[in-house]
Amino acid sequence: MTSRPAADAYVAELTDLFTRLGGLHYGEGVSQMEHAVQTAHHAKLDGAPPELVAAALLHDVGHMMQKLGENAADLGIDTRHEHISAGYLARAFGPGVTEPIRLHVAAKRYRVTVDPAYHQRLSPASLQSLALQGGPMSPAEIEDFLADPAAQTALRLRGYDEAGKSPDAEVAGFETYHDLLRDLIDREGRL
Template structure:
């Protein structure tokens, strides 16, 4: 199980993330027709093709990184409780990325619950695996949870990444690899950490 090294720095975080994609990106993704790596690369590729800002592209690229860094391991269709991969991922990212990117990771599960509560048609878009995980994650939000979630200043970015999460499940879709996005990721790290390019 990959654990985030304690000595990660702005100089090593991008290489660490690249190594996760290269070593573990081929692992099964929640019963979907794509691997974990393909799923995240598809979301980032779709965002890039649609001219989305770096925050959304990088947010989509890294939103599920917690599946690889979590001590709870990877979700499976046999799970009977949530593994909170979103929190594990955000914990790794928060010291190197702006809050908007971290929030896209930390709250992409909440965004699914939010959209199921506020846009009934959204539920119809969910795959069988996504419905299964929704049930483990608490189901659609209550009215009180919706009101609280809408206070997040990064709500629009989080929702955008959530839609990319659902879109990135296309069997056979060709995408660039992580290295294609690495310079963009590094620029975001450098800007957040106050380093000049």
């Protein structure tokens, strides 16, 4: 078990990060903060387990941590935000949170490969990042992705991710997830 002060401190660190940098945009019609809470909202509505709700909330934290700026994709740079996110969050959370995050870009590539209609629904920003992230998967990449134990959870996260981009959505704020995050951190005992 993690001490409550350690869990509180990590949640405060996350809250500070989202407060300071959550207003940044990354090519979508919503800010990082809006996208995070909308994505978590969709996970909750779907009855996702707490680990997946946390993953939905925090999956793009790497966008705010990378040092290449808001327009990295416009410059043709893949920031590999999914790896930044998963690595940073592994300090406090277990694989139930970090693995779907690590795979959520691969999940987009997989969905585009196997579902042409999905490709048509992607936003222009998501299409731009898809090209930088490798585009559709090869048969070998599909096999590797599907063999990963977290693949199905990552596909669920991907669905919430796509749903969490509405400029007009009104959902609960980041602070409503504090207890969920603390409880997961306490349970993992990583800090």
